[in-house]
Amino acid sequence: xxxxxxxxxxxxxxxxxxxxxxxxxxxxxxxxxxxxxxxxxxxxxxxxxxxxxxxxxxxxxxxxxxxxxxxxxxxxxxxxxxxxxxxxxxxxxxxxxxxxxxxxxxxxxxxxxxxxxxxxxxxxxxxxxxxxxxxxxxxxxxxxxxxxxxxxxxxxxxxxxxxxxxxxxxxxxxxxxxxxxxxxxxxxxxxxxxxxxxxxxxxxxxxxxxxxxxxxxxxxxxxxxxxxxxxxxxxxxxxxxxxxxxxxxxxxxxxxxxxxxxxxxxxxxxxxx
Amino acid sequence: xxxxxxxxxxxxxxxxxxxxxxxxxxxxxxxxxxxxxxxxxxxxxxxxxxxxxxxxxxxxxxxxxxxxxxxxxxxxxxxxxxxxxxxxxxxxxxxxxxxxxxxxxxxxxxxxxxxxxxxxxxxxxxxxxxxxxxxxxxxxxxxxxxxxxxxxxxxxxxxxxxxxxxxxxxxxxxxxxxxxxxxxxxxxxxxxxxxxxxxxxxxxxxxxxxxxxxxxxxxxxxxxxxxxxxxxxxxxxxxxxxxxxxxxxxxxxxxxxxxxxxxxxxxxxxxxx
Numbered sequence: 001x002x003x004x005x006x007x008x009x010x011x012x013x014x015x016x017x018x019x020x021x022x023x024x025x026x027x028x029x030x031x032x033x034x035x036x037x038x039x040x041x042x043x044x045x046x047x048x049x050x051x052x053x054x055x056x057x058x059x060x061x062x063x064x065x066x067x068x069x070x071x072x073x074x075x076x077x078x079x080x081x082x083x084x085x086x087x088x089x090x091x092x093x094x095x096x097x098x099x100x101x102x103x104x105x106x107x108x109x110x111x112x113x114x115x116x117x118x119x120x121x122x123x124x125x126x127x128x129x130x131x132x133x134x135x136x137x138x139x140x141x142x143x144x145x146x147x148x149x150x151x152x153x154x155x156x157x158x159x160x161x162x163x164x165x166x167x168x169x170x171x172x173x174x175x176x177x178x179x180x181x182x183x184x185x186x187x188x189x190x191x192x193x194x195x196x197x198x199x200x201x202x203x204x205x206x207x208x209x210x211x212x213x214x215x216x217x218x219x220x221x222x223x224x225x226x227x228x229x230x231x232x233x234x235x236x237x238x239x240x241x242x243x244x245x246x247x248x249x250x251x252x253x254x255x256x257x258x259x260x261x262x263x264x265x266x267x268x269x270x271x272x273x
Numbered sequence: 274x275x276x277x278x279x280x281x282x283x284x285x286x287x288x289x290x291x292x293x294x295x296x297x298x299x300x301x302x303x304x305x306x307x308x309x310x311x312x313x314x315x316x317x318x319x320x321x322x323x324x325x326x327x328x329x330x331x332x333x334x335x336x337x338x339x340x341x342x343x344x345x346x347x348x349x350x351x352x353x354x355x356x357x358x359x360x361x362x363x364x365x366x367x368x369x370x371x372x373x374x375x376x377x378x379x380x381x382x383x384x385x386x387x388x389x390x391x392x393x394x395x396x397x398x399x400x401x402x403x404x405x406x407x408x409x410x411x412x413x414x415x416x417x418x419x420x421x422x423x424x425x426x427x428x429x430x431x432x433x434x435x436x437x438x439x440x441x442x443x444x445x446x447x448x449x450x451x452x453x454x455x456x457x458x459x460x461x462x463x464x465x466x467x468x469x470x471x472x473x474x475x476x477x478x479x480x481x482x483x484x485x486x487x488x489x490x491x492x493x494x495x496x497x498x499x500x501x502x503x504x505x506x507x508x509x510x511x512x513x514x515x516x517x518x519x520x521x522x523x524x525x526x527x528x529x530x531x532x533x534x535x536x537x538x539x540x541x542x543x544x545x546x
Contacts, residue, residue, distance in 0.1 A: 001284055004293060017290035018298065020277060020382060025291065026364070027419040028301040060424050091299070094423060099389050101426070109293060116372050138420070146300040147411070149332050150367060152452050153374070 003080045005073045005110040007064075010080070013111055021092030023103055030093035030144045030237070031055040035199070035213035036115055036235055037085045038273035039113075040078055043235075045071065047199045055142045061092055067145060070110070077112040087113040087236070089181050105264075118237050123263065124255055126243025127232075129175060130161035131221070135168045135194045142196055149176040154183075163232070165245060167221045168194070178234030180242070181272050183258045187195045188212035191219045200233040200266075229256030231263075238265040238270070276353045278383040280337075280347045283353070286384055290401045296367030296376055303366035303417045306329040308472070309388055309508055310358045311546035313351055316508075318344065320472045325363050328415045334365055334379050343383070350385040360386045360509070364417075391510050395435070396536065397528055399516025400505075402448060403434035404494070408441045408467045415469055422449040436505070438518060440494045441467070451507035453515070455492060455500035456531045461485035462500075473506040473539075480538045485531075502529030504536075510545070512536040 002013040024030030033052040035042055043050070049067050056063040065073075074088055089111045093105035094099040118127075134148055152164055163175045174180055179201040182189040188208050190201065208214060224230060230242040230250045239262050242254040255263070276290040297303030301519050306325040308315055315321070322340050338346075347361055362384045365374040366540075368376035407421055425437055436448045446467040447453055452474040455462040461481050463474065481487060497503060503515040505522045514528040528536070 004294075012379060013293065016293050018293055020279075020286065020289050020291055020364070020384065022298070023423065025295070025298050025303070025366070026305075026417060027423055028303075028417040029420055029423040030298070030301075032299075059420065060427065091293070093298070101423070111293065137418075143420060144301040145410075145420065147302055147332065147416060147418065150302040150374075151298055154333065265508065 001081070001113040002086075002114070003077050004112070005077065009106060010076060012071075013113075016109070016111075018107065018109075019096055021096050021098070021100075022107055023097050024091070024098050024099065024107070024144060027094065028143075028145055029059075029061070030091060031059050031061065031091045031142050032144055033142055034235055036087045037078060038270040040085065041273055042074055042078075042088065043270065043273055044199050044203060045074070047202060049054075051142065051197070051199065052092075056092055058138070058141045059099045059143060063092065064106055064108050073110050077110065081112050085115055087115045089113055100159075101244055115236055118240055119190060122240060126241035126250070126253070126255055127162035128160060128244035129163050129165040130152070130156055130159050131246055132164045133166055135170055135173055136166065136196070137232075138246060139173065139194045139196055143218055146176065165224075167240075170221050171218050172221050172224050173183065175232050175234075178232045178237055178240075180224070181231050181233065182224055182229055183212075183229040183231075186211075187215055189215045189217070189219055192216045194220065198233055198235075200235055200238060202263055203266065203269070204233050208262060209268065211261070225250070227251070229259045231245050231259045238266050275385040275387070276355070276361075277385070278350065280380060282389060283346075283349060286386070289382070290385075291380065291382075292369055293321050293518070294369050294371070294373070295380055296370050296373075297364070297380070297417060298366075299369065299373050301416075301418055302332075302334070302366060304334065304415050305365070305417055306415055307360060308361045309360045311543040313346055313358065314546055315351075315361065316543065316546055317472050317476060318347070320475060324415065324470070324472065325365075329365055331411070331414045332416060334367055335469065335505055336365065337379055337381055346383050350383065354385050358388055358502070360388045362386055388509055392512055395431045395513060399514035399523070399526070399528055400413075400416050400435035401433060401437045401517035402438040402515055403429060403432050404440055404519055406441055407439045407447055409439065409469070412446065412467045412469055419449065438497075440452065443494050445494050445497050448505050451505045451510055451513075453492075453497070454504050454506065455497055456485075456502040456504075456529065457482075457500055459486050460488055462490070462492055465489045466491065466500045468539050471506055471508075473508055476539065477506050477512060477535060481535060482535070500524070502532045504532045507535060511539050
């Protein structure tokens with residue numbers, strides 16, 4: 001059973017509703033953040049909080065809660081989820097509006113959710129992604145704007161692709177909800193712009209120090225096709241190999257040894273979190 | 274008092290709520306349309322319905338209602354609004370989702386709302402708009418994505434601007450929620466791309482036939498500053514003069530005679546609707 005803290009009150013998530021004059025719903029004016037527990041402790045809480053605050057500032061929605069208060073709410077939600085791991089979503093909207101534009105105060109929801117895991121076989125076989133020419137609007141903000149990804153759902157199914165790889169002007173940026181890395185020899189390469197800076201991306205960059213030469217820079221689409229290994233990082237996926245981009249096979253078509261090395265590293269980290 | 278039809282049930286709008294796992298709220302996956310009554314009859318209903326259906330198709334959200342059923346709901350909502358004119362909003366979202374991506378069916382809300390009128394003086398003095406370099410994402414779809422306009426609210430207040438004028442690469446497109454026209458001599462000019470095709474724009478183009486030479490084509494930003502008259506069109510504004518773009522004064526700085534002519538024409542049309 002999952003719960004939701006909404007402007008100060010906790011109730012069952014399935015019983016929580018929002019008025020229809022919310023600016024998130026009427027104007028797409030909202031942002032979120034999303035993290036999960038390991039050993040029932042929030043993973044990288046400080047980094048997620050930092051990003052949530054940054055998104056709110058950039059989208060000009062005043063954040064109504066302190067880090068300490070939010071941390072207390074998160075603890076309560078984890079406690080209410082009796083056992084096992086759980087995901088937590090912060091959803092901050094422009095708030096209720098009488099005229100569809102102005103609002104007196106934002107709405108903040110903090111929601112516990114089930115974690116949707118990738119299939120175990122994907123960690124061996126890798127996933128297929130479909131390329132799509134697009135840069136997310138205001139990509140550094142974790143806004144709720146996923147309309148392009150939603151529109152692509154039927155095409156992804158037809159092409160048996162698990163996700164979309166955004167590129168523009170010959171450069172890749174990110175997947176719909178995760179970052180991308182390339183490996184060539186001892187180089188670990190990831191795009192530096194038009195991306196949401198993922199917390200797992202940041203974690204992997206920390207973990208890779210010492211073992212890889214790290215390059216954070218523009219990354220070409222062709223360069224990605226030609227890479228020895230390609231993988232994606234996200235809160236729920238951790239380190240997940242990409243073995244196909246459209247009809248092109250990456251490397252061996254399975255997880256590569258260096259991706260496996262980084263996956264093992266992050267698995268070790270979360271095991272002892 | 275206003276009402277809302279939500280998936281088949283009518284209730285007071287202020288009592289209507291939506292579950293927090295709606296894809297409009299979680300993923301910005303939604304669209305709307307918006308029209309008003311004159312003489313308690315929906316203005317240009319056929320054209321609004323056509324646009325609503327087109328938006329739904331382009332955003333790949335299946336429209337769950339026929340035109341006849343929707344027309345009946347609209348009549349009921351107008352009837353429940355005991356007297357005077359009313360605005361009607363159609364809001365169609367991706368629907369409820371257990372995993373924040375997939376959904377079994379969309380959510381449709383049809384809501385009656387107060388009409389927010391422009392100040393009478395604005396029809397004489399014109400409004401000031403602030404230029405902003407941006408093209409709306411998927412501009413031909415009336416999606417709920419207004420985050421840029423929402424972010425600009427404080428800057429608009431500081432600059433005493435009533436709205437924003439979007440431009441990109443030296444060409445204008447539209448205001449936040451309305452179209453733009455220029456008048457030079459007997460030419461009536463309006464942009465042809467990167468816009469939402471407004472129903473009032475379409476109405477004005479019909480009304481202007483015979484009196485103006487109409488040009489629907491790319492329109493330069495400088496050309497707009499240099500125009501004899503500039504005005505904007507929308508459901509609630511009808512024909513509203515623009516007298517200032519940033520610190521630049523258009524024409525006389527008041528409503529021009531040809532804008533007044535078109536305003537009178539549309540006022541005549543709606544009076545007898």
